[in-house]
Amino acid sequence: MDNQSRHIVIAGAGHAGGSVAAMLRQLGWREAITLIGEEPIPPYQRPPLSKAWLTGQATAESLALKPVQFYSGAAIDLRMSCRVVSINRAEKTVALSDNETLAYDYLILAMGARARRLPLPGTDLAGVLELRSAADADRLKAALNPGSRLAVIGGGYIGLEAAASARALGAAATIIERESRVLARVAGPILSNFFQSFHHARGVAIEVDAQVAGLEGTGGRIVGVRLVDGRLIPCETALVGVGAVANDEIAREAGLSCETTDQGGGIVVDLASRTDDMAIFAIGDCTRRPLPLYARMGRLESVPNALEQAKQAASLICGKSSPLPEVPWFWSDQYDLRLQIAGLPFDAVDIAVRGNLDAAKFALFHLTADGNVQAVEAVNAPTEFMGGRRIIARRKRLTRAVIEDMSVSMQELAA
Incomplete structure (x- = not known):
């Protein structure tokens, strides 16, 4: 591919979208780039939201992927508080939430994932939170005070990190996990048992084999999580962390191949992060990608995956050599x-x-x-x-x- 095409539109200004915009300039793309983000702030790092941001060890400046002036200096048209709502592949245009239509020569879908919702009564109560964005993290941070009580529904990494941060701030924390151990879907028993014991020793209550029947409130605000066995876990705040679903709806509506089983969805891409439309790429949490070391497809929710796929897409668009496949990797900080x-x-x-x-x-x-x-x-x-x-x-x-x-x-x- 040459890089004389007129316009690249990037749908999504998270870690993947912000990174691919910068990489395109770094690899020599000189034509127009429009980066469209739903949030009112420039691209930022999300992993610290459940850790350093909650405990006050990170600032908005330290979370930013790039200083805000980088985008104008690099001639990247950053559109905030806006999103792509549909794709017209035949005309190579996207419709935006502000009713504007943009033409593209290459479209990069970097729309991330959203928290999986629980189909239970009470999830609309005040104090029932999720943790996917800076605004979510600010709401949780405001609720974690000495003596306050946090119930975490879901014993995955986000839930464990949030519980550790709650304890650091003097709040009580209870983790509610439907499986027989925390991290059951992402780690083996040895690691699960280690983290479970470590959290117990630091005052976190952990309920395993615990099914949630619903969330209960008074005056529109949560007061506790009701379990199927009848017990009530009292709390002023509940964090729901039961996995994520890929934001792949506009890709599906445009006829692009997407995961069809109940595995959190995902736009199907190749090792260059291309969809089955050669003008459209997809990167980050919204994708289902090849895992060449393991001879299968999978969805990876991680910063390293977002950066790897950003390199893949930018390299192909700019006519550079494809980067070698990387070993997937992840991290979690707790205490x-x-x-x-x-x-x-x-x-x-x-x-x-x-x-x-x-x-x-x-x-x-x-x-x-x-x-x-x-x-x-x-x-x-x-x-x-x-x-x-x-x-x-x-x-x-x-x-x-x-x-x-x-x-x-x-x-x-x-x-």
Whole structure:
């Protein structure tokens, strides 16, 4: 592709959209770029919202992807408080929420995901919150005061991070999880049990195997979460964190291929982040993408995925070499713990434990039957995380015995 086309429209100004706009300029695109974002503020980092932002350790300036003057300086037309509402592929135009129509030569869909809603009574009560945006985080932050009570519905990473932040601010926190352990859908039992014990020791109440029947209120405001077994978990604030659904509706309506099963949706793309329309790309949380290391498709909700797909799309549009596929990775900060995850544990049948769980410094290596390392979960063990990424990328086979032998350095394991 050449870069003499007239106009690139980017639908969505989150981490993916803001990053791809900057990368297009960095890779030499000199023509028009319009970046359209639904929020009233420029692109910003979302991971700190459940951590440093809640506890007051981050500022609006530190969250911003770029200083606001970057966009005008780079000749990027940033449209805030606006969104793309439909795509006309035949005419190569998009309709905006302000009734304007824009023509595009390339369209990049970076619309992210939204919180999954619970089909339960009481979810419209005041004090029932989700955590996807800076405005959501501000509402939660205002509610977390010494002596206040937070109920977190869903024991995933966002819920655990929010509970840790609540405790740091002096609020009580109860996690309500329908599965038999926290992190049940994203981590193995060893890591789940470690985090569950760590939170318990810091005063977080955790209810597992707990089904929510509804949310109850007085005067329009939540007073508690009612469980199916009849118990009421009293609270002034409830955070619902039960997963996310891809914002793929306008892509579906335009006839683009999207995930059709109940897996949170997602616009189907190739390894260059192209949809089945060669003029339309999709990146970030709204996509279902190839995972070449694992020979399958999947949806990855992470900043590294957003950045990788931004590079893929910008490189192809600007006629640059395609970047090599990366090992997926993720992170979570809770209290003084830094969890770093490399890879995905598909087809793993065994786990090697390297380090000391009691000292909160260890790594879990997920192994296939023939010794391939599929994923590494590292707690306060950055060397194991970095070495694990290299091992996964090289498809190196290791035995549990050699991984668990601390006399063998990570440098030797990853060599």
